[in-house]
Amino acid sequence: MCLGIPGRVVSLHDDGGLLMGTIDFAGTTRDVCLAYLAPDIAVGDYALVHVGFAIAKVDEEEARRTFEALSAMSQLDELDWLAEVADKGLGAL
Numbered sequence: 001m002c003l004g005i006p007g008r009v010v011s012l013h014d015d016g017g018l019l020m021g022t023i024d025f026a027g028t029t030r031d032v033c034l035a036y037l038a039p040d041i042a043v044g045d046y047a048l049v050h051v052g053f054a055i056a057k058v059d060e061e062e063a064r065r066t067f068e069a070l071s072a073m074s075q076l077d078e079l080d081w082l083a084e085v086a087d088k089g090l091g092a093l
Helices: 060-072 080-088
Strands: 005-015 018-025 028-033 046-050 053-058
Touching (some): 005 028, 018 046, 028 046
Antiparallel strands (some): 005 018, 046 053
């Protein structure tokens, strides 16, 4: 099963020719490779992230629905940092 987590792009930077970005998962941030979505991704956009790679651009509502579905299925319990995000809710998204 592929587990993609939605988050908001808060910054962009180049790392050796690859587009990278900092993604905010409701208060927890991670650096993510955005190369698959370049040049169509920008600060403020939402992306679906799987193992450090943004695999799809999604709108805010889709990000919210995806996050809620994962939370309802208890899939977030498998990831400690994501469990904290789930506890905070989506207010920061």
